[in-house]
Amino acid sequence: MLNTQDTARFLERVPLFQTLGRRQLELLAKRAVERDFPAGAIIVTQGRGGEGLFIVIQGKAEAVRERQDGERVTVNQFGPTDFFGELALLDDGPRTASVIAVEPTRCLVLSRWDFLAEVRQDAEMAVLVLQELAKRFRLALEAM
Numbered sequence: 001m002l003n004t005q006d007t008a009r010f011l012e013r014v015p016l017f018q019t020l021g022r023r024q025l026e027l028l029a030k031r032a033v034e035r036d037f038p039a040g041a042i043i044v045t046q047g048r049g050g051e052g053l054f055i056v057i058q059g060k061a062e063a064v065r066e067r068q069d070g071e072r073v074t075v076n077q078f079g080p081t082d083f084f085g086e087l088a089l090l091d092d093g094p095r096t097a098s099v100i101a102v103e104p105t106r107c108l109v110l111s112r113w114d115f116l117a118e119v120r121q122d123a124e125m126a127v128l129v130l131q132e133l134a135k136r137f138r139l140a141l142e143a144m
Contacts, residue, residue: 004029013081014055019128031114037101046098050088052111056080059105065097086133089115
């Protein structure tokens with residue numbers, strides 16, 4: 001288990017949080033919870049509500065999307081410092097894909113409620129994170 005300082009140091013390597021300051025990282029680190037998933041475990045399920053953001057500490061996972069015709073397509077792979085579920089930080093809409101642990105995987109989980117509590121206290125943090133999310137969406141759209 002990571003302590004708050006180690007978690008903050010880890011978070012500064014995560015692309016979504018690289019522009020945040022030390023104090024902001026520590027605030028998020030205090031709210032993040034570690035969760036372990038065995039190989040084959042479904043971390044999030046397509047179509048279900050999201051509880052928040054997941055950041056891979058160790059292990060590997062893959063995002064699988066089931067299409068209307070029932071075909072399952074791997075749409076992304078995740079390793080250490082990669083994250084998924086970022087949309088769940090902003091709304092409680094359904095997950096757009098399932099994420100499955102390919103091997104034993106440890107994640108930091110930041111719930112929507114905890115994230116919103118912090119950004120309500122720190123508008124700069126909200127702006128910085130939203131700017132990073134915008135960059136990520138632009139890259140995703142360019143790849144289509």
